[in-house]
Amino acid sequence: MSVGKEIRTQIKSVRNTQKITSAMEMVAASKMRRTQDKMNEGKPYSVKVREVIDHLSGACPEYRHVYMEERPVNRVGYLVVSTDKGLCGGLNVNLFRLLVGDMKKWHDRKVEIDLAVIGKKAQSFFRAFGGNVVTSVTDIGEHPVMEDLIGSTKVMFDAFGDGQLDAIFLATNDFVNTMTQRPVLRKLLPLSVADSPDGAEQGQSRWDYIYEPDARDLINGLVQRYIESQVYQAAVENVACEQAAKMVAMKSATENAGKLIDDLQLVYNNVRQAAITQEISEIMGGAAAV
Amino acid sequence: MANKTFRCDIVSAKEEIFSGQVEMVVVSGTLGELGILPNHTPLLTGINPGPVRLRLSGGESEPVEEVFYASGGFLEVQPTHVTILADTALRAENLDEAAAQEARAKAERALEERADDFQFSMAATQLAEAAAQLRALEKFRSHTSRR
Numbered sequence: 001m002s003v004g005k006e007i008r009t010q011i012k013s014v015r016n017t018q019k020i021t022s023a024m025e026m027v028a029a030s031k032m033r034r035t036q037d038k039m040n041e042g043k044p045y046s047v048k049v050r051e052v053i054d055h056l057s058g059a060c061p062e063y064r065h066v067y068m069e070e071r072p073v074n075r076v077g078y079l080v081v082s083t084d085k086g087l088c089g090g091l092n093v094n095l096f097r098l099l100v101g102d103m104k105k106w107h108d109r110k111v112e113i114d115l116a117v118i119g120k121k122a123q124s125f126f127r128a129f130g131g132n133v134v135t136s137v138t139d140i141g142e143h144p145v146m147e148d149l150i151g152s153t154k155v156m157f158d159a160f161g162d163g164q165l166d167a168i169f170l171a172t173n174d175f176v177n178t179m180t181q182r183p184v185l186r187k188l189l190p191l192s193v194a195d196s197p198d199g200a201e202q203g204q205s206r207w208d209y210i211y212e213p214d215a216r217d218l219i220n221g222l223v224q225r226y227i228e229s230q231v232y233q234a235a236v237e238n239v240a241c242e243q244a245a246k247m248v249a250m251k252s253a254t255e256n257a258g259k260l261i262d263d264l265q266l267v268y269n270n271v272r273q274a275a276i277t278q279e280i281s282e283i284m285g286g287a288a289a290v
Numbered sequence: 291m292a293n294k295t296f297r298c299d300i301v302s303a304k305e306e307i308f309s310g311q312v313e314m315v316v317v318s319g320t321l322g323e324l325g326i327l328p329n330h331t332p333l334l335t336g337i338n339p340g341p342v343r344l345r346l347s348g349g350e351s352e353p354v355e356e357v358f359y360a361s362g363g364f365l366e367v368q369p370t371h372v373t374i375l376a377d378t379a380l381r382a383e384n385l386d387e388a389a390a391q392e393a394r395a396k397a398e399r400a401l402e403e404r405a406d407d408f409q410f411s412m413a414a415t416q417l418a419e420a421a422a423q424l425r426a427l428e429k430f431r432s433h434t435s436r437r
Contacts, residue, residue, distance in 0.1 A: 041304050041305050042303065042304070044299075044301040044305065044306035045301045045302065045303050045304075045306075045375065048299060048301045048373050048375055049375060051373065052334075052364070052366045052373060052375065055332075055366065055368065056334070059332070207332060208332070209332045209333055209334040209366075210331060210332065210333045210334070211333075211334050211335070212319055212320060212321045212333065212334075212335035212336075213320055213321055213335075213336075215334075217336075218334055218335065218336060218364070221336065221364070222334075222364055225364070225375065229303070
C-alpha cells in the first residue's frame, strides 16, 4: 500500500534529525560540566586582579603605565570572542547585535574601528558584514590555551601602547546560568577609575602604594597579568556559554522534532484512514453494481 | 586596637586557595621577608617563591597557623585586606618532598654543567623554586610538630 509514502519518508527523516540533535544535546551537556569547571577555576584570579587594578588606578601612582592614559578617542579596537561552531542558538547573533549597535555609535562619531576576533563565527560574520579585522584566532577548541590567545591579541594591546588605538573593548558572553548567557561589552583599556565600584571615595584618594622594589616593573607585570587573565577568562567563559547554549538549543530542537513527528503522524493516519474508507466504499459500490 | 584581624585572599591562576580572616601574614617578598599585621599601609610588591604563613584568627588559646607555598606572583596590601596573586600556589601539606628534592638535585647538576646562559638561568629558577618548596615544607613541619 503506497498511501502517504511521502509522509512516511518525511517522518523518518525528522526522526533521524531528532536522533542527531538529542545526541548533540547529550554531548554538549557533558562538555558543559567540564568547561564550567574550567571557567570557575580561573574566576577568582581574574576577579582579584581586577580588584587590584581598580585600586591601582584609584591610587595616584608615581609611575603611570601607558595603558592608563586617557586620550581623545580617534580609533577604537574591539576584541570579539565568539564560538568556532554554530548550532548554539542565539549566542553569537545576540553578541553581534550588541556589538554592531555599539560600533555604529562610534562610526557616527567618525571614529575608526579595528577588530580582533576569536572564533570562526565572528570571522565569517565580519567578512560578510565588513570591518577592519586586524587579527583572528580560530580553532581554540574547548580548552583554550593562554599562548594562542595572547599571541594574536597582543597586536591590539601593542597598538594601544603605540597610540594607534585609544580604547579597547572586549565583547563576550557572560555566563549567568545554564539557561541564560548575557552578551556584554567591557572596557579593557585604558584602565580607568570610572568603572571601579568604589569610585565614590575618589575625593580622598590622594594615597599611593609603597612599591617594592620598583613601581615601574611591578605595574608592568601586574598590567600584563591583568590583560592576560581577562582575555583568557573571556575565552574560557565563552566556551562554557557555547556548550550551555548548545545544550539548550539542541534540547528545544529535539522537542520540536518530536512535535513535528506527532503532527505528521496525525496527518499520515488521516490519509491512511481516508484511503481505506474510500477503498471500502469503492468495493461496496462495485458489489452493488453487480 | 580596633581591628585585630583582616581579610586575606590567596588566589592562583588555577583556583582560590584561601580566603578568610587572619591576624598576620608572613610572605617572602622580592626584597625580603614581610610580616603584615592589620592596618598596614598600602603596599604593592612581587613575591619570591617560598612559604606563605598565615596566623588565623579565632584561635583564642593558641594561634593556629597555616602554611602555603607560592611560586612567585604579586602581593597587594590594603589596610583591611591582603591579596596574594600567586602564579601557582599549594597548601604546604600537598607539596611533594621527594619531587622537590629531585628537582633540586637536577637543577644543581644543571648549574654545574652550565651549558649556556639560557639554560643557566632556567636551572637557577628551578633551583630557587625547589629550595623554596622545601623551605615551605620545613616551616609546615616545624609548626605542626610544635602543636
